[in-house]
Amino acid sequence: MSTQLPQSPDRISPRQQGNWDWRAASNFIAGGSGGGLLLWSALIALQGGDVRLLQAAGLALIAAGLTCVWFEIGRPWRALNTFRHFGSSWMTREASVAPLLFASGLLALWSGEALPAITTGVLGLAFLYAQARILAADKGIPAWRHPRCRPLVVATGLTEGAGLLACASVVAPALWPVAWLLALLAGVRLLAWQRYLAALNQDGAPAGALKALHRIDAEFRWGGNAVPAVLALLALATATPLLAAAAGALAVIAGWRCKYTLVCRAAYTQGFALPKLPVRGRGKSGAGVKPGWNDISRRVAA
């Protein structure tokens, strides 16, 4: 299959989607972090800790994300229609988790009991997973539908949650041992990122998507995962909450930047392709074309 770029500006090649902007990205950014934070807070609650401030922060993040996306939709006063398609839409499922999560979260805040805290944590994980599945179901965006995007989105949400916990150790020093969790998750996220990027390069993706992802590659790999992991281990070795907090802040910022890039910068459409060119007159069929894809993919990877 030929891979030449078309000369025509007629929207043939993949192009950056323009319908989801920072407001939609904010839902994935804040919602993912909030879900991760609620999950890890639940684990601390299991050990008898009072995690109500952390839970409040997690709920506030998710609420902020949903508010942002509410401002993005075309008919916001019909937002309740979102609940109508539980059978197959992950957006409905995400929306359906939200009221349960807030009810459970408010109960946990009011009672301070472990059981609602754990329920809230599990629902936070469900919210995060639903977000990953929303992207995966969007077949029109190759960078999202790739099977390795889903683990990356979940991994970064969990890492951000652990990062926020580590940040909180500045004001709650008892939390600094979560640095081990942060170090572990930063490693997992790094692995998920590398596997995702390698697979996209291998399988092919729109050139613009690869460029956008490669633009943050080094910074995310090192500044967002390797350095936080090392800092977290140093915090453990030296029992320094401040180091853990710094590691957490780096991991959170990197995760947010990664998701913003994924939703707003790397979200290129499929574009158009012809597996066969039509026969004209007495001529022969030409080789197929898929503008904006493979050759650029390989060049960027190289």
Next chain:
Amino acid sequence: MKRYVMAIDLRRCVGCQTCTAACKTTNATPPGVQWRRVLDLESGEFPDVRRSFVPVACMHCANPPCEEVCPTTATKKRADGLVTIDYDICIGCANCIMACPYEARSIQHEARYAYGDQPMASEAARFDPDRLGVATKCTFCKDRIDLAARTGQVPGRDPEVTPACVNACISGAMHFGDLEDAASNVSQLLAQTEHFRMHEELGTEPSVYYIWDRK
């Protein structure tokens, strides 16, 4: 059971955009919104260069990803194969736009007119506020298909019940009909020709077939 499909003979399409114009006229889509358009694709290297014209629109997939992700059930697949949008239910979340691999959908958040802020008389007469803030796309001229069900006419054969783009095509490249009917024009045409569907590897099972050679 019927399954309406479109067969487009790429060997015949000359890229005149008459189908595009017919669609805009019939459906009164605003500036910047094209439910149907014709791609002009240049490929190859000098001296072996080619130019192909590819009419595209909603593919009315048998397995529509837009329907699957729609959180509101505004997008539905009918028994006859048409994929529809209920403007009264859609919230304009754009999830369907992200799910469509054919860039067939769009959302217009505010009214736009051809010449500035004020509509021409024809635009004012046909302005539909229900279409603001919701996803819109090619309907396969479903009102005509529905008319056929009442009158007994045959889409693809009788112009009154055939999509406007197919009626308008000057080169006879576009055909419409019932794939389940072995005697229909599209069934016979597809039986005689080599064809493909766009992005078949994605499993969407589009209802638009592109003919590229005879058998």
